[in-house]
Amino acid sequence: xxxxxxxxxxxxxxxxxxxxxxxxxxxxxxxxxxxxxxxxxxxxxxxxxxxxxxxxxxxxxxxxxxxxxxxxxxxxxxxxxxxxxxxxxxxxxxxxxxxxxxxxxxxxxxxxxxxxxxxxxxxxxxxxxxxxxxxxxxxxxxxxxxxxxxxxxxxxxxxxxxxxxxxxxxxxxxxxxxxxxxxxxxxxxxxxxxxxxxxxxxxxxxxxxxxxxxxxxxxxxxxxxxxxxxxxxxxxxxxxxxxxxxxxxxxxxxxxxxxxxxxxxxxxxxxxxxxxxxxxxxxxxxxxxxxxxxxxxxxxxxxxxxxxxxxxxxxxxxxxxxxxxxxxxxxxxxxxxxxxxxxxxxxxxxxxxxxxxxxxxxxxxxxxxxxxxxxxxxxxxxxxxxxxxxxxxxxxxxxxxxxxxxxxxxxxxxxxxxxxxxxxxxxxxxxxxxxxxxxxxxxxxxxxxxxxxxxxxxxxxxxxxxxxxxxxxxxxxxxxxxxxxxxxxxxxxxxxxxxxxxxxxxxxxxxxxxxxxxxxxxxxxxxxxxxxxxxxxxxxxxxxxxxxxxx
Numbered sequence: 001x002x003x004x005x006x007x008x009x010x011x012x013x014x015x016x017x018x019x020x021x022x023x024x025x026x027x028x029x030x031x032x033x034x035x036x037x038x039x040x041x042x043x044x045x046x047x048x049x050x051x052x053x054x055x056x057x058x059x060x061x062x063x064x065x066x067x068x069x070x071x072x073x074x075x076x077x078x079x080x081x082x083x084x085x086x087x088x089x090x091x092x093x094x095x096x097x098x099x100x101x102x103x104x105x106x107x108x109x110x111x112x113x114x115x116x117x118x119x120x121x122x123x124x125x126x127x128x129x130x131x132x133x134x135x136x137x138x139x140x141x142x143x144x145x146x147x148x149x150x151x152x153x154x155x156x157x158x159x160x161x162x163x164x165x166x167x168x169x170x171x172x173x174x175x176x177x178x179x180x181x182x183x184x185x186x187x188x189x190x191x192x193x194x195x196x197x198x199x200x201x202x203x204x205x206x207x208x209x210x211x212x213x214x215x216x217x218x219x220x221x222x223x224x225x226x227x228x229x230x231x232x233x234x235x236x237x238x239x240x241x242x243x244x245x246x247x248x249x250x251x252x253x254x255x256x257x258x259x260x261x262x263x264x265x266x267x268x269x270x271x272x273x274x275x276x277x278x279x280x281x282x283x284x285x286x287x288x289x290x291x292x293x294x295x296x297x298x299x300x301x302x303x304x305x306x307x308x309x310x311x312x313x314x315x316x317x318x319x320x321x322x323x324x325x326x327x328x329x330x331x332x333x334x335x336x337x338x339x340x341x342x343x344x345x346x347x348x349x350x351x352x353x354x355x356x357x358x359x360x361x362x363x364x365x366x367x368x369x370x371x372x373x374x375x376x377x378x379x380x381x382x383x384x385x386x387x388x389x390x391x392x393x394x395x396x397x398x399x400x401x402x403x404x405x406x407x408x409x410x411x412x413x414x415x416x417x418x419x420x421x422x423x424x425x426x427x428x429x430x431x432x433x434x435x436x437x438x439x440x441x442x443x444x445x446x447x448x449x450x451x452x453x454x455x456x457x458x459x460x461x462x463x464x465x466x467x468x469x470x471x472x473x474x475x476x477x478x479x480x481x482x483x484x485x486x487x488x489x490x491x492x493x494x495x496x497x498x499x500x501x502x503x504x505x506x507x508x509x510x511x512x513x514x515x516x517x518x519x520x521x522x523x524x525x526x527x528x529x530x531x532x533x534x535x536x537x538x539x540x541x542x543x544x545x546x547x548x549x550x551x
Contacts, residue, residue, distance in 0.1 A: 060117075062117050065122070068121075078449065080129040084134060085097065104121060104123055124463055132227070138225050141155055142173075142232070144207055145234045149427040151203040152203060153197075162228075176205075200426055214246075221255060246452075259455075261456055268475055269470055272459065275438060279427045285322060288361065291305045291359050302358045304414070304416065305361050306392065308422065309331060311332055320487055330360070331365075331477055333476050333479050334366075334496070334497075337496065364393075371390045442455045445464050
């Protein structure tokens with residue numbers, strides 16, 4: 001089954017659980033815990049994800065299922081109902097539309113004959129039995145963090161999926177991000193009101209950074225009678241969603257908490273890609289093309305384009321590969337230095353002398369250490385906890401101008417920053433399809449009673465992934481793999497790294513994999529005839545921080 005990316009859950013169960021803190025559901029009586037008392041017991045609203053309970057199942061051949069929670073884990077004996085899709089005429093022609101309950105999706109699809117079966121996730125899709133009747137569902141949708149192409153498409157398809165496929169009538173939108181749960185009004189969502197929002201950029205619900213208060217949010221969810229919460233946002237938002245799930249579970253409240261991962265930077269791990277990424281790469285081409293025209297049309301012309309990529313340079317990498325007009329691509333994962341032999345400024349001068357013009361693409365997070373040293377900046381953060389970056393585009397432009405000025409050489413540099421133009425566009429056709437499938441899979445999972453999960457594409461198959469898997473690290477460009485080599489071959493730029501630097505980089509990646517394995521040994525055990533034995537599971541995460549290159 002490895003070739004298709006799916007597998008079947010073995011019959012042997014072995015779960016590891018952390019002890020639960022039992023808190024009775026809110027009733028509004030004076031006997032309930034006050035908010036301040038609950039806050040002191042529960043700690044920070046953004047609960048430490050290392051405390052997240054893992055639901056694990058081990059099978060033969062090194063098989064490991066990292067399963068997602070279910071309502072029945074803390075509310076036993078919940079009644080089930082036939083899935084209304086079986087009476088939906090649109091799906092009557094589909095063969096085996098319902099997903100087998102034992103289907104799983106493998107995380108690492110490349111295998112050798114001696115490989116273990118590896119880590120799996122539960123396959124997404126509709127189940128034959130659901131844990132909600134249509135008329136009891138009251139669902140809400142919230143969007144958090146920065147803008148991204150496709151947000152409105154996801155909102156639309158969650159609404160249409162619940163209303164059309166499952167007959168749900170009560171859906172509301174939470175306005176203004178997490179703080180909207182307790183400080184803003186809601187808006188009623190119907191198929192009619194969301195009919196054409198996918199043609200617009202941004203989010204019709206509004207968004208914000210920060211504002212997460214777990215206790216206030218869950219109080220609002222219970223007070224409004226909401227029993228399905230769909231949260232669209234990046235890794236910080238998903239950490240908040242995990243904290244909401246934990247608090248809902250503590251109260252014993254029947255409410256599904258589902259995340260749909262959103263990041264234009266494509267820096268969420270495990271999943272193949274995040275929605276909006278294809279649209280961003282496509283729109284970035286327009287800026288690169290404009291920079292190329294400007295550079296070609298002037299003597300010693302340089303077109304410098306800054307693209308998104310706070311910690312991960314995927315947009316810059318893929319836009320560069322797609323364009324074929326770029327001569328230099330700089331990303332956060334690949335350090336560089338300016339001066340001296342083999343430095344960035346020397347390469348730029350050489351390329352200008354050879355071709356007469358040049359196009360540079362730089363991710364916003366590239367070279368931040370160099371800028372910080374140059375400007376002696378402070379390590380400030382925004383409301384979401386993200387590091388406030390200095391403008392690498394303006395800084396690099398100034399450094400290039402100073403270099404050519406010292407040598408009294410003509411230079412025409414045009415700096416283009418399309419960041420907010422790219423964020424604000426509607427999603428393209430590819431992302432619209434992807435958003436539709438993500439939204440529908442999220443709806444199917446919620447109706448089936450799964451909770452505390454996010455939905456994503458894993459090796460071409462949609463899967464339900466525990467929150468902790470997508471919040472424990474960030475997806476990074478690996479500068480020691482073939483895709484980065486393809487970029488270097490396309491731009492003909494040097495790596496700005498010595499052979500020794502590259503070897504050290506590979507060693508750091510191997511150490512990170514070993515450390516991840518050790519963490520899993522501490523948290524995963526399986527019952528055998530001789531007692532308990534550890535299982536090793538390897539993460540696909542590769543760290544990308546390096547020592548500065550040697551001059």
